[in-house]
Amino acid sequence: MNRIELATLIFEKLHEQKETLKSQFQNSDSSIGNFFLDDVLPTEMAIEIMEAFPKPEAMVLKKSLREDKYVAAQMNLYHPLLEEIIYAFQDKRVVEVIGEICAIKNPIPDENLYAGGISMMGNNQFLNPHLDNSHDKDRHLWRVLNLLYYVTPNWKEEYGGNLELWPNGLKEKPLTIHSKFNRLVVMETHSNSLHSVSPVAFDGYRRCVSNYYFSESPLLESDRFHVTSFRGRPEHKFSDVVLQLDTLLRMTLRKIFKKGVKENPHVYKKDNPNQ
Template sequence: MTLEAIKELIITQLEQQTESILKQWSTHQGTSTNYFYIDNLLPVALVDEIYMAFPKEGDGFHKRKSFREQKSTFAALANSSAILSDITKAFQLPEVVEKISSLVGMKALEGDPTLYAGGLSMMFKNDFLNPHIDNSHDGNRKRYRRLNLLYYVTPEWMLENGGNFELWDAKVTVPETIIAQFNRLVVMETNNKSWHSVSPVIADNARCCVSNYYFSEISPNGLEYFHVTSFTGRPGEKWKRTVGVVDNFLRNNVAKALKTGRGKGLINKE
């Protein structure tokens, strides 16, 4: 299937599920973060092909492992299969960006072909992503991060498998869980209060995801700000919450002073 055909399928599903999207975006509970998800985004046979193209052991992926997170990521589309490249690029096409922008009422959104902090993601047994707010900007610090798009492709993924997406309340005490269900697209707003995470993976097989971000020169709250990806612990993880405050402060100040940022060498260079 061509990239153009994948684009048309995505736009068609967005149009058909507009009513549900608008309702979810405006009436969510348990979190102040706006979001929506839609199921059955693409034909099953195509999604199976996408899933099978992921390397089952995560070969070639960059492994992150710390008290903050444990996962594997990949953004070099030139070194991936055609189908993985196409499904990732499809969400970056102007028509798709414009369609999603109009649905959520955000103006002047732009894609990010470099896939800074985006691309392909694999999480294996015991992998996790602690509650965090995303880096505020793109790799060049010119645009604010506004939307996070997560497309899940692992067949028969259930709540009991772990590795599910979580959106938190302001105090990061209670999560709203969205299952990383096969053929499900989740779109969430990203700002300096949008705490989210991924629960630890319990299943033996990998949770595979295609991740994209949209940016704009317009700040989400109309004010200028900057922060690195900032982590805290889960409820009950008091030491991670304490260490997180110090860790976030130090990394934020180093990033501001040196204009550095993790992951800048892992972007897509096509």
């Protein structure tokens, strides 16, 4: 299926559940607005997407104190279905209905896949608590929504690799959203949207299709520019101190170099920009 056909299925599912998802978003047990939608695509199609994922060695390993995961954004290197499903979530109909659900006017999808694309996490891999970078790659638009579509069949919550929201900071327990097969999770991103992915505790890979939406205005009046800002998990006190110092250093550099010391490589560099 191409992106238009996939987008039609996604839109119909979102539209059918729109009022329920609105209530879910508005009544989130968190100051981080969110909703999730199950059975987004026919099961067979979701399995096809999972099977199209590359092997880990064909992706980029991001491994540091901040995170440990495999990512990819240069989608023309991989199975065409992966590019089609990513951009299906950028279809105008899908973007508009998600904007309605989240009460965000004119959300703007990111064709450059800045920090988007696909990701995989295997045993012991993780993503520490963090705030996403506040802007797009050119620092013109505000990042407002994070879309995560999970495609690993039979992924149990106890396997880890689940989205964690920390609305009350690291002193309180997070809200855990299971990275269930064929589930779409949408969450707000702003200066208080601390989130993480729990360490994987299973000999297998949790696969995810990621997108971000942007806006000309931030979600919160208090929002200010910030780099991706990591913290250590509550049980890792030393890591937390190191990561806060790391964020301070990178913020200082961004005050001097507005677009960073070097270009972030995690973007989709297309031969044809209109592709």
